[in-house]
Amino acid sequence: MALRLAWAYLRSSPGRTLILVLCIAATLTLPIAGARFFVVLEREMLARADGTPVVIGSPGSPADLVLHALYFAPSPPGELPVSAADEVRDSGLARPVPVYARFTAGGRPIVGTTLDYFDFRNIGLDRGAQLARLGDCVLGWEAARRLGVEPGDTLASDPHDIFDLGGTFPIRLRVRGVLQRTRSPDDHAVFVDLSTAWIIAGIGHGHDDIAEIDPDAERTDQGYRSGAQVRTHTMITDENIESFHFHGDPDTFPLTALIAVPNDDRARALLLARFVSRADGLQALRPSLVVADLVEMLVPVRRALGGYSAVTAGVALALFWMIVALTLRLRRSEFETLHDLGCPRSTTAAIIACEIAMVLGLGLLIAGVVSLGGVELSRGWIRTMAA
Amino acid sequence: MRIRVENLRFAYPGRGFSLGPPPLDIAPGQRVAFVGPSGSGKTTLLRLIAGILTPDAGSVFLDDTEISALSDRERRRYRASRIGFVFQDFRLLDHLDVRENVRLPLRLSAQHRARDAIATRADELLDESGILTKARARPRTLSQGEKQRTAICRALVTRPGLILADEPTGNLDPENKSKILGLLIERARAADATLIVVTHDESLLPAFDRVIDFAQTLDQSLDPAQSEAR
Structure with a gap:
């Protein structure tokens, strides 16, 4: 009875009811969305961190190192030698997963690693094939979609520095496969073999055989000195792959981070201990602790938003109460009529309560759908934020 | 329904108006008009009989029930199921359509909650009153006559005594006056209900079995000074 009359009243003036409901929804949306946003942000940040047991890297900011190892943050920290990975492997305490992510292709981070990375993150192929040789790449699901490339296409690395005329050329990569969607930063990355990443960095390269191209080339102690007619290859093909080679000590080739997957908790503790106060300054970190510290930094922001929300909600409630009070005054004769017809005061109160509950409920429902739906739709963006 | 009013006294607190009518006995099925000048207490007595107001002293009997002695909750229930009320300014609820306005007392009355009965009873009355075609209309779109017909249907819908x-x-x-009064009397007769109408219009009085003139027969006062002196 009360519900029927309340609904009839609200339905009789749809415009007025809609405005009231939308005002309440608008007031509630920000606090709900804000609260949900922080929950999702924390969850996203911690989930990735919890799935990465140990990160080893150069001296510097732990946060920079962890964010780079987890999210391939665009400004990589310093470098560590690839020999650190051998050291971890040789210790028997953990499985090393190297990461060298200093360059981009189509704006997406190029992550130089080994096939162990895909096992560690448990990422399979959606289509195509895995990395097979130098110059191959596999793309994260979202990167492939955004760049519009498929297995069989090619993808060029972005120039390092357009003002560095003597620098290395961009390398055209052969797209071998596209990874399954993981809804993680891996979806946005371009994965290459570590050696390919070093070629993009200019540590290795391939070029024409100087002796063949330039018979007048001068032979020196270190090799040939030749003219400009010797071409440097910008794409690794089956024909020229043999010409690619590296210069320098392979043990010193760089990584930007090293993920270590310990055998067990004890092995993790021992591994972490090995990287305390080292002469080379390398540090080993537990990402979950570093990210938890970062999440702690969000607390003041969260509190400020909570305070603002409380004030807004208070003002909105006061306004709503004023509207209800004015409405009740305008409807006094309606309630008197109901009473004169035999309607109990309790039913009249129930009608008012139902109307308020319906308006607040509808407002809350819309606010919930908009804010929670909005946050869900923005998960990708939140992940980017988290990175 | 028989109505008896005995030794009734009523005063609005702080308004200097008091009502003390002589004993009154209205036979079942009688059609009675209350006439008299404005402020003479006609509406007040009507509201006392309906149990909307409670007397300071005396009794109002409806058949064997002393409505003035009932609790507020009991009077409300009694009113909802046994009394039909037609107001001067119609007092239809604007957010309900005509049909729902007529059904309202049925929904309020515990004795008439059967869904089918509610649906058919209201439409029967609207049909008999010639406004069934307006059943889905909002009261604000009706003419004055249509509004009062709706109000009469609402008063009759619970088959009150x-x-x-x-x-x-x-x-x-x-x-419209004579049409509406004719409708009211006809519907009351058909329902075998007692009818009490407050009116200023002497031209309508011949339609009633009995006329009670508040200016001559009832002990009342309008003047606050007089009422206080008394």
């Missing part, structure tokens, strides 16, 4: 009408023709043009 007593119908109280407070100046039901006060806002109507002469042609």
Whole structure:
């Protein structure tokens, strides 16, 4: 009875009811969305961190190192030698997963690693094939979609520095496969073999055989000195792959981070201990602790938003109460009529309560759908934020 | 329904108006008009009989029930199921359509909650009153006559034993006045209900079995000074 009359009243003036409901929804949306946003942000940040047991890297900011190892943050920290990975492997305490992510292709981070990375993150192929040789790449699901490339296409690395005329050329990569969607930063990355990443960095390269191209080339102690007619290859093909080679000590080739997957908790503790106060300054970190510290930094922001929300909600409630009070005054004769017809005061109160509950409920429902739906739709963006 | 009023005394607190009518006995099925000048207490007595107001002293009996002695909750229940009320200014609820306005007392009355009965009873009355075609209309779109017909249907829908009408023709043009009063009397007769109508219009009085003139027969006062002196 009360519900029927309340609904009839609200339905009789749809415009007025809609405005009231939308005002309440608008007031509630920000606090709900804000609260949900922080929950999702924390969850996203911690989930990735919890799935990465140990990160080893150069001296510097732990946060920079962890964010780079987890999210391939665009400004990589310093470098560590690839020999650190051998050291971890040789210790028997953990499985090393190297990461060298200093360059981009189509704006997406190029992550130089080994096939162990895909096992560690448990990422399979959606289509195509895995990395097979130098110059191959596999793309994260979202990167492939955004760049519009498929297995069989090619993808060029972005120039390092357009003002560095003597620098290395961009390398055209052969797209071998596209990874399954993981809804993680891996979806946005371009994965290459570590050696390919070093070629993009200019540590290795391939070029024409100087002796063949330039018979007048001068032979020196270190090799040939030749003219400009010797071409440097910008794409690794089956024909020229043999010409690619590296210069320098392979043990010193760089990584930007090293993920270590310990055998067990004890092995993790021992591994972490090995990287305390080292002469080379390398540090080993537990990402979950570093990210938890970062999440702690969000607390003041969260509190400020909570305070603002409380004030807004208070003002909105006061306004709503004023509207209800004015409405009740305008409807006094309606309630008197109901009473004169035999309607109990309790039913009249129930009608008012139902109307308020319906308006607040509808407002809350819309606010919930908009804010929670909005946050869900923005998960990708939140992940980017988290990175 | 038989109505008896005995030794009734009522005063609005702080308004200097008191009502003390002589004993009154209205036979079942009688059609009675309350006439008299404005402020003479006609509407107050009507509201006392309906149990909307409670007397300071004395009793109001509806058949064997002393309505003035009932609790507020009991009077409300009694009113919802046994008394039909027609107001001068119609007092239809604007957010309900005509049909739902007529059904309202049925929904309020515990005795008439059967869904089918609610649906058919209201439409029967609307049909008999010639406004079934307006069943889905909102009250604000109706003419004055249609509004009062709706109000009469609302008063009759619970098949009450007593119908109280407070100046039901006060806002109507002469042609509609006689039509509406005719409808009210006819419907009351058909329902075998007692009818009490408050009216200023002497031209309507011949339609009633009995006329009670508040200016001559009832002990009342309008003047605050007089009431206080008394």
